[in-house]
Structure formats: structure tokens, C-alpha cells
Amino acid sequence: KYALAVTNELIDTFGDHLMIGYDIGCRFSKTANSSPLLGPKIRKHKTRFCVGSFHGHAHCRLCQIDWHPSYIQGSGLEDFKTCKRVFSYSNALASSTRHASVFHRCQLIHQWFKTWNDGKFAECSKFMYSNCVQALNNISSISDMLHDTMQALKIPSEETFEVWLKAEKQYLLSLKKELPENTMHIEYFTLVVKLRDAE
Numbered sequence: 001k002y003a004l005a006v007t008n009e010l011i012d013t014f015g016d017h018l019m020i021g022y023d024i025g026c027r028f029s030k031t032a033n034s035s036p037l038l039g040p041k042i043r044k045h046k047t048r049f050c051v052g053s054f055h056g057h058a059h060c061r062l063c064q065i066d067w068h069p070s071y072i073q074g075s076g077l078e079d080f081k082t083c084k085r086v087f088s089y090s091n092a093l094a095s096s097t098r099h100a101s102v103f104h105r106c107q108l109i110h111q112w113f114k115t116w117n118d119g120k121f122a123e124c125s126k127f128m129y130s131n132c133v134q135a136l137n138n139i140s141s142i143s144d145m146l147h148d149t150m151q152a153l154k155i156p157s158e159e160t161f162e163v164w165l166k167a168e169k170q171y172l173l174s175l176k177k178e179l180p181e182n183t184m185h186i187e188y189f190t191l192v193v194k195l196r197d198a199e
Helices: 002-014 025-034 039-044 061-067 082-097 102-152 159-174 180-198
Strands: 019-021 048-050
Touching: 002 025, 002 039, 025 039, 025 048, 025 061, 061 159, 082 102
Parallel strands: 019 048
Antiparallel strands: none
């Protein structure tokens, strides 16, 4: 319920074309989209879910193709772990709030987040500039390297990568059902083990 409420608040606050990163964004997307109240709102505002770039590698390859930011156009350099970092930094509050009254605990937490937010807001222009420069440098250096590699491997166009990704997805989807020869090998091995144990 909490994640659904947060998603609703994010859409209300930021509007259309959101991409929300969540460790289980793949599963949560199905839950959120099937919600009778939130599902239509998600589709109307074109909200998209993904898994965090680091955590995404723990998911199976088929899941990564659909949900990892590396394969989602428009995700850019974002790793979708900002909230984890914020709460990790805020752990420093634990020692000062542990024995505080409810009022003072709330006051300290509010003050900490306000100070953190003000500092980040002040650094915002530098952050955006640095990310823009990094993205442009990546595009420049990677584009040249990609072009050279494509020529060396005789890859006709960048669209080929999309075709390969779709083909990989179709192949992985076909593996959801166990191949008959694999099942037969497993059954044979099981019978051999039973025969050996019976002797």
C-alpha cells in the first residue's frame, strides 16, 4: 500500500512521463497497473517503472531486457538509488534521536532533511551541468568507439542492436517451457540414480 501511495503522490507532484526505479519495479509495475484506482492514472500519465541499475543485475536476463535502465530509452545516467543514499546518510541521526522525545525526534529529523535538501538545491545547477558534460562526453567517446567496432564487425546499423535485443527476448521467452530433450535427460538421470540405489 505504501508504494502505491508514493507512486500516486509522485504522479500528482511531477505529472507525465515519470520513470520510477524500485528494486522490484518489474513486479511492482504489474501490481500498480492492476490497481483499480492507480492503474488508469499510471497509463494516463505514461508512468514507467524500472529496477535500479545495480540491483537489476540480480534479476534474470529476461527481466533485465524489459526493466533494466540500460535498455530503457530515456533513463540516461540515473542509477535509481538516490533515495537509498539519502536514507543511508540520514542514519547518522540515529544516535541523536534514539533517546529523544517524540517531538524532538521529529524536530531533528525535519531539520536534518531540510538542511540536506537546501544543500542539494544549492548544488543543483552544478550537478545538472556535470551530468550534462558527462553525458555529452560519453556520447562523443562512445559514438566513435561504437562506430569503429560496428565497422570492424560489419554491423550495418544501430537498429541491429534493437533487433538483436528483441531476438534475445523471444529466445528467452521460448525457454520458459522446458525443452523436451532436457526433461528426458533429467528423467533418465533420475532413473539411473534410483537403479543404482536399488542395487
